[in-house]
Amino acid sequence: MTAETSPPRDLLDAARAAQARAYAPYSKFRVGAAVRVPDGSVVAGANVENASYGLACCAERTAVFSAVAGGAREIVEVLVVGETDRPVPPCGACRQVLSEFAPPQAVVWLVGREGRVSRTTIGEILPDAFGPKELGITP
Numbered sequence: 001m002t003a004e005t006s007p008p009r010d011l012l013d014a015a016r017a018a019q020a021r022a023y024a025p026y027s028k029f030r031v032g033a034a035v036r037v038p039d040g041s042v043v044a045g046a047n048v049e050n051a052s053y054g055l056a057c058c059a060e061r062t063a064v065f066s067a068v069a070g071g072a073r074e075i076v077e078v079l080v081v082g083e084t085d086r087p088v089p090p091c092g093a094c095r096q097v098l099s100e101f102a103p104p105q106a107v108v109w110l111v112g113r114e115g116r117v118s119r120t121t122i123g124e125i126l127p128d129a130f131g132p133k134e135l136g137i138t139p
């Protein structure tokens with residue numbers, strides 16, 4: 001993970017707009033995510049919580065599921081913004097879900113509260129991922 005100051009403006013704007021729409025009345029921790037699909041367009045998501053706490057869905061998974069439901073089958077770039085001092089680290093479940101659609105070289109931008117940014121890749125944040133090849137499947 002390297003410090004880097006300039007994520008793509010469209011990804012950052014989409015993730016921040018989604019973050020503002022997060023439904024996080026329990027944790028009060030708003031997260032926004034944006035994923036880029038191969039045609040260059042961007043799909044965003046926010047965390048959506050529930051009174052049954054364990055049913056919360058993270059911003060990253062909301063964005064991935066929305067992109068896939070919209071017809072995408074590949075994600076080429078990701079940005080996550082959260083209210084952390086350091087660039088927000090995606091949870092393990094979201095790393096796994098991202099890796100289903102994003103190749104190891106896909107760039108991941110992580111952004112914190114004061115706009116601190118890290119640039120990393122799917123392969124760096126989830127090395128040796130379990131994937132369809134382990135099942136002998138080509139989705």
Ligand code: THU
Nearest residue numbers: 027029031047056058059090091
């Ligand atoms: N959250 C995300 O949206 N993404 C992450 O990678 C970590 C956590 C959300 C889930 C929950 O709504 C809140 O942050 C506190 O855990």
